[in-house]
Amino acid sequence: MKNRRQSTLLLLLLAGGALCAVMLAGALQPDAAADFSQKNLPPCLAHPFGTDWLGRDMLGRTLAGLSLSIRLGLLTSAVSAAAALALGTASAALGGWVDSAISWLIDLVMGVPHILLIMLISLACGRGFWGVTLGVALSHWPALARVLRGEALQLRQAPYLQMARRMGVPWGRVLTGHIVPHLLPQLWAGLILQFPHAILHEASVTFLGFGLPPEEPAIGVILSESMAYLTTGRWWLALFPGLTLAATVSLFALAGERLRLLLAPASAQE
Amino acid sequence: MTLEAKNLSFSYPHKKAVLERVNLSLRSGQRLGLSAPSGRGKTTLCRLLAGWERPAGGQVLLDGRPLSQYRGFCPVQLLWQHPEEAVDPLLPLRRTLYEAGPVDRTLLDGLGVRDSWLERYPSELSGGELQRVCVARALRPELKFLLCDEVSAMLDLVTQAQLWRFLLDQAERQGLGLLIVSHDDALLFRLCTRVLTWKDLYM
Secondary structure, eight states: OOOHHHHHHHHHHHHHHHHHHHHHHHHHSOOOOOOGGGTTOOSOSSOTTOBOTTOOBHHHHHHHHHHHHHHHHHHHHHHHHHHHHHHHHHHHHHOHHHHHHHHHHHHHHHHSOHHHHHHHHHHHTTSHHHHHHHHHHHHSHHHHHHHHHHHHHHHHTOHHHHHHHHTTOOHHHHIIIIIHHHHHHHHHHHHHHHHHHHHHHHHHHHHHTSSSOTTSOOHHHHHHHHHHHHTTTOTHHHHHHHHHHHHHHHHHHHHHHHHHHHHSTTTTTO | OEEEEEEEEEOOTTSOOSEEEEEEEEETTOEEEEEOOTTSSHHHHHHHHTTSSOOSEEEEEETTEEGGGOOSSOSEEEEOSOGGGSSOTTSOHHHHHTTTSOOOHHHHHHHTOOHHHHTSOGGGSOHHHHHHHHHHHHOOTTOOEEEEESTTTTSOHHHHHHHHHHHHHHHHHHTOEEEEEESOHHHHHHHOSEEEEGGGGGO
């Protein structure tokens, strides 16, 4: 490895590649078929993660569940990051009562526990994929919005922005040409660091029964079903899906951290 | 044309007033020097005169009209003391220079701005080089008054002399009014048609 920047980039690419591979593998494989001759098998060569009480291959189900989680995580993070960028910059650029209103909204959403908010929104939207997506997307933007608002407020005072304004550059171009480019490093890192939250929260509401329906191969569904079988000694039903979920989440966290190291001004030159 | 400050007052939030009922008048073609010790509010006065801040009291008038009524390129421009803060660090200098419109080629040649500088980012140029780009950017045909706030403090003597010779020539050619702010009284007496001290602003 030549230098830290390259090794950081390599780790980032590896983490990204692993996540893409899981997402594609889960999305492209056929639905796991029930096969009663193969039910309740502990992990073996043909079924590395074992099989469940209907004889379905647990590796396939886990991959499908993770794939769904990653897609849901991507969608919700993108939506909440876009909301955070729009609200954060609007708050800083317009100031006055707009800023007060947006700050109040940030405090309000941050004041309600995430999991409760997701459950409420998900229930109100009729559960299912869209219920969970909306719930997670609408509850995860405030932290990032607050960071971006702070950054944009600080930028507003920068002499080069004043200079551009006095040179007659219109507000819209100051916003897109000067303010947004300075916010992008925070935005990308924030976006990726939101995946793990989004995925874990989706799995938790689904586990609690307020999220995705039982017929979806979601990790939360797999985990909550397997609870019933843990006491009968079928440990593999919960262990492997749980471990892979933890691994996926840490991969996202790792990727986000590497990206931050690459983009943040203080460490970008190392 | 005349640039006037009338009974100008200003204070930063939760602080004692920096300026209280300050008066100043600058005509086209005039080169006014302002000398005062550090921390008196020279830069604040320049920011107000260039329209960067709103005064708490009083007015900044350009030919009798409040400066805030002028739209687009402001005829009063401030040359910032720290040129590295006056250009966006994420943009190559070409973008910064031409951001508000075309710049006269002869200005760039006169200032000795090289084409290769314009491909670089601000962190890759020295303060003096950046200051020359900032001067070129400000000297548009619509410019009437140029406020120079310690613009040459970071330059070596030869470069200082070159910059001032160019600015004085250009001011003559365009009929600009200059406000030159500095600690350096010798410099002010050399350059200006009239030199004010801080006390004179309260007359």
